Amino acid sequence: MEDLRESIIHIAYIISAALFIIGLKRLSAPASARQGNQLAISAMVIAFLATLIDREIVTYWAIIIGTLIGGGIGLYLARKVQMTAMPQLVALFNGMGGGTAAVIAVGEFLKFARDGEVSAGEGLSVAFGVTVGCIAFTGSLIAGGKLHEILPSGAIRNPLQMPLSILLVLGVAATWIFLLGMGGEETTVWIMFALALVLGVALVIPIGGGDMPVVVSLLNSMTGLAAAAAGFVLDNQILVVAGALVGASGMLLTVLMSRAMNRPLSNVFFGAFGAVSGGAAAEGAEAKPIRETTADDAAVMLGYASNVIIVPGYGLAVAQAQHAIRELADELGKRNVNVRYAIHPVAGRMPGHMNVLLAEANVPYDQLYEMEQINGEFQRTDVVLVVGANDVVNPAARTDTTSPIYGMPILNADAAQSIIVMKRSMKPGFAGIENDLFHLDKTRMLFGDAKNALADVIAAVKVV
Amino acid sequence: MSLEFVLAVYVFLLTVFLGIELINRVPATLHTPLMSATNAIHGIVLIGAMLIAGAADTTLLHILGLVGVILGAGNAVGGFAVTDRMLEMFKKKPVEGQQ
Numbered sequence: 406m407e408d409l410r411e412s413i414i415h416i417a418y419i420i421s422a423a424l425f426i427i428g429l430k431r432l433s434a435p436a437s438a439r440q441g442n443q444l445a446i447s448a449m450v451i452a453f454l455a456t457l458i459d460r461e462i463v464t465y466w467a468i469i470i471g472t473l474i475g476g477g478i479g480l481y482l483a484r485k486v487q488m489t490a491m492p493q494l495v496a497l498f499n500g501m502g503g504g505t506a507a508v509i510a511v512g513e514f515l516k517f518a519r520d521g522e523v524s525a526g527e528g529l530s531v532a533f534g535v536t537v538g539c540i541a542f543t544g545s546l547i548a549g550g551k552l553h554e555i556l557p558s559g560a561i562r563n564p565l566q567m568p569l570s571i572l573l574v575l576g577v578a579a580t581w582i583f584l585l586g587m588g589g590e591e592t593t594v595w596i597m598f599a600l601a602l603v604l605g606v607a608l609v610i611p612i613g614g615g616d617m618p619v620v621v622s623l624l625n626s627m628t629g630l631a632a633a634a635a636g637f638v639l640d641n642q643i644l645v646v647a648g649a650l651v652g653a654s655g656m657l658l659t660v661l662m663s664r665a666m667n668r669p670l671s672n673v674f675f676g677a678f679g680a681v682s683g684g685a686a687a688e689g690a691e692a693k694p695i696r697e698t699t700a701d702d703a704a705v706m707l708g709y710a711s712n713v714i715i716v717p718g719y720g721l722a723v724a725q726a727q728h729a730i731r732e733l734a735d736e737l738g739k740r741n742v743n744v745r746y747a748i749h750p751v752a753g754r755m756p757g758h759m760n761v762l763l764a765e766a767n768v769p770y771d772q773l774y775e776m777e778q779i780n781g782e783f784q785r786t787d788v789v790l791v792v793g794a795n796d797v798v799n800p801a802a803r804t805d806t807t808s809p810i811y812g813m814p815i816l817n818a819d820a821a822q823s824i825i826v827m828k829r830s831m832k833p834g835f836a837g838i839e840n841d842l843f844h845l846d847k848t849r850m851l852f853g854d855a856k857n858a859l860a861d862v863i864a865a866v867k868v869v
Numbered sequence: 870m871s872l873e874f875v876l877a878v879y880v881f882l883l884t885v886f887l888g889i890e891l892i893n894r895v896p897a898t899l900h901t902p903l904m905s906a907t908n909a910i911h912g913i914v915l916i917g918a919m920l921i922a923g924a925a926d927t928t929l930l931h932i933l934g935l936v937g938v939i940l941g942a943g944n945a946v947g948g949f950a951v952t953d954r955m956l957e958m959f960k961k962k963p964v965e966g967q968q
Contacts (some may be wrong), residue, residue, distance in 0.1 A: 416876075426891065429888070429891045432895075433891065433894065434895075438899060442909075444954050445906060445909065445910055445949065448938055456920065459920060459923070462924060464922075467931060467934050468919050469874075471922060474939050475938060475946070476943065477940030479946040494951055495904060498909070498948045502914055502940070502941065505941040508933050508937040509921055510932075515922065608916045629910075643916065644914060645880050645881050647913040648913065648914075650880045650907070653904075657888075658903060661895070670938060675958075745903050756901060757902065823930035825910050
């Protein structure tokens, strides 16, 4: 009877593993992505149900209460949170997963230690699960806090950080040696747990907000590895398979993202400790002139242009102006203006984020152009309308070697005949850098909330 | 090292290579949904937390198990729900004015 039960669990786990793999494959193509996600959900449900009949489980109250509370909170947040706040939500969920992996590793270690010998494999898996899980937990919460701007989004730096981080790493290493070399005691694991939690904070705090997407992606991959470690600790194959899948694909995704932003991973992490750069660019900015314009003038420029490129940025999303921008594009389309959208790979807060936001507003997919497709077109463009974007059109990335964003591929908005920049104020962008585009002779600034400003422009376009 | 552990290392190794191959050709548009989906998949830790919570025999293990289940369930349920919400927007829209 018990054997039958175990066989059922194993078969269910095998089916679940296959579904995770097929799901992930489907997720990497636009047409099948949603179905891929649904396959992954069914894989999770199968694994969940199978685990319920595991004979190791003798009490159910914690599982039922915990699943209802955790699932309820997760579902509520997933449904209610604005699409713009999604990156930090992903960071939060990721932190929860990391915390779970750490808690599992500690829990199993307590049992191992009580039952006697801790084997080398078990010790290693526990140490890895606790360390990586804890770093992912606090690291994700800090990253989420920065993205949500509860914490200052810029890089927080002080001279003590480097020595402190090194001390923490050494401390964690010492607990590893203690645990692996001497069998370890409960206290060792708790110290490891505490140090790794602080280390997660120390590693992410000094990294600037502009690099957060890459950081979240890396922490996501780490949580996957921590989940696999938890699988080793528990001798549970489905945890190993799903964790390794996420660890590997997450790592590749991190590399792809950092490549899209042209920020080598080593820069993201160790650049934070290096000399403070970009200070020079911010100085003397006050003195540079800007040219303000009005909604009526902007409407004339747009209405009589033949080629217009819209560069949407995070500011557009914050102002919930996706629908207004589509309305403006429709209005211009009626006047036979050729309107295209230029989507920077990291427009919004993460690669692909802007596509999601514009799709929400029913912007036709064939008007969206990726950076490589459209960058050659700016020279032949009459007007570029930059709405709430900043760093992704900053020419300093091409020219100023001292700028922190130097080398990041940008949209060549400055090559167009004229540029209209819609912006709330002259505040620097998420990366905290001054933007020379705003001071060009051919640039006009239109200040105000993107949604209201666009409404004014739309009204004006209708009558010019 | 036990045979089970060694076999698990092989499974891990092969799955790592598989994971890289699977998403090798993903377009930039799908980076965010894919990150969110893989984020939900590691919610599988929920199952590990269930095994701790269900087999707990001390107060400390009960607490650890409960905390693990809450966090794990949040990760899995929330992660999949938000991914689905994102991907829903990618579906083809009916052509306007055809009602």
